[in-house]
Amino acid sequence: MSCLTLFPYGQTLDYWWEALRGEPARLAFLFTKAVEMHAFRHNFRRNRQRGYPPAAPSFSRRGDGNGVGPDAQVAVVVPAFVYTAEHATMLAALCNALTGQTRAHRLIVVDDGSPQPIHLPDPVKVHRLEGNRGPAATRNRGIALAIADGAEIIALTDSDCRPQPGWLEALVAAFLENPQAHLLSGMTQSRDRCWLGRYHDRNGTLNGRRLTEGGGLLYGPTCNMAGCRAVFEALRFDEAFPSAAAEDIEFCYRANRLGYRIAHCANAVVEHDFGYDQLPPHRAWARFYRQFRRYADGEPLLLERHPDYLAAFTGSVEIPVARAHSEPSLTARAAEGATA
Numbered sequence: 001m002s003c004l005t006l007f008p009y010g011q012t013l014d015y016w017w018e019a020l021r022g023e024p025a026r027l028a029f030l031f032t033k034a035v036e037m038h039a040f041r042h043n044f045r046r047n048r049q050r051g052y053p054p055a056a057p058s059f060s061r062r063g064d065g066n067g068v069g070p071d072a073q074v075a076v077v078v079p080a081f082v083y084t085a086e087h088a089t090m091l092a093a094l095c096n097a098l099t100g101q102t103r104a105h106r107l108i109v110v111d112d113g114s115p116q117p118i119h120l121p122d123p124v125k126v127h128r129l130e131g132n133r134g135p136a137a138t139r140n141r142g143i144a145l146a147i148a149d150g151a152e153i154i155a156l157t158d159s160d161c162r163p164q165p166g167w168l169e170a171l172v173a174a175f176l177e178n179p180q181a182h183l184l185s186g187m188t189q190s191r192d193r194c195w196l197g198r199y200h201d202r203n204g205t206l207n208g209r210r211l212t213e214g215g216g217l218l219y220g221p222t223c224n225m226a227g228c229r230a231v232f233e234a235l236r237f238d239e240a241f242p243s244a245a246a247e248d249i250e251f252c253y254r255a256n257r258l259g260y261r262i263a264h265c266a267n268a269v270v271e272h273d274f275g276y277d278q279l280p281p282h283r284a285w286a287r288f289y290r291q292f293r294r295y296a297d298g299e300p301l302l303l304e305r306h307p308d309y310l311a312a313f314t315g316s317v318e319i320p321v322a323r324a325h326s327e328p329s330l331t332a333r334a335a336e337g338a339t340a
Helices: 010-019 026-038 041-050 085-099 135-148 167-177 195-203 229-234 247-257 281-305 309-314 330-337
Strands: 074-080 106-111 125-128 153-156 161-163 183-190 209-211 217-219 225-228 262-272 316-318
Touching: 010 026, 026 195, 026 281, 041 281, 074 085, 074 135, 074 167, 085 106, 085 161, 106 135, 125 135, 135 153, 135 229, 153 167, 153 229, 167 183, 167 225, 167 262, 183 195, 195 281, 209 217, 217 247, 217 262, 225 229, 247 262, 247 281, 247 309, 281 309, 309 316
Parallel strands: 074 106, 074 153, 106 125, 183 262
Antiparallel strands: 153 225, 161 262, 183 225, 209 316
16 A cells, blocks of 8 residues: 555555556556545545445346347437537538448437437438437437337437447447447447546446456446347436436446446547647646546435445456557657647
């Protein structure tokens, strides 16, 4: 143990101090991690006062499989809230990427009450909600439409993402190869090649957490997730979560509690556009901080729903993006990095 444990969230910093041993950009990474942790500072005292069980909960597993066959119908659900030109451009790029998928599917875009209605080229149909209800409610509407349309696999992604052409094909193959998997979480990498994008890749920000006992994942993010029909017939997202913060973690936690198995699918690759590369450094760092501040805002409701979640979190590990080990080192990017 190092003296880092004396600080709030010091155990997290100490973990990374050891995990990055031998990596030249160790200090740069820890500085960035400290910025991330600062976004959670208001939660630290509350969580310490709340306390949590000393042992992580165990999840019993269901005996039934996912029921996915080779000819399974696939639907992709995308929640969208467009209020800037940047958002409109990202959504159009996503739809273009989905058009190039090697697996046939139905695309369901749900407009979460954008200031102006979203118009996309045929054959994409946009289902508009009246009023802004948040991503949980928006996904639930899309999932209901997919189920009514007979979908056997429902894949989820977001408007700021770009799936690679074989994304859906890889998800279907993974369901077939692992019939006991009910939910799949793919490999999500940052499109931003600046230091902050590299940080997200090494940090595994958008790749969920792998359970160290019992196998499977603690959770996966909805920017790159797919589930069999049975899961979405049994579970929906908790609409009490107002923004894209912890609602996917809470959904996966309930799925684990019910015995559904969540597996990682490294071949189902999605690129997430944080938008750092288009910004000057100070604005990129501000966007980075706001991102984690939003995550922090979702944590209190998550722990209200599941007080033992923190114990489960300590029994899990991050999933870094695999390419982080085959491209230039963190240090090389840190030197640019700091140029955001």
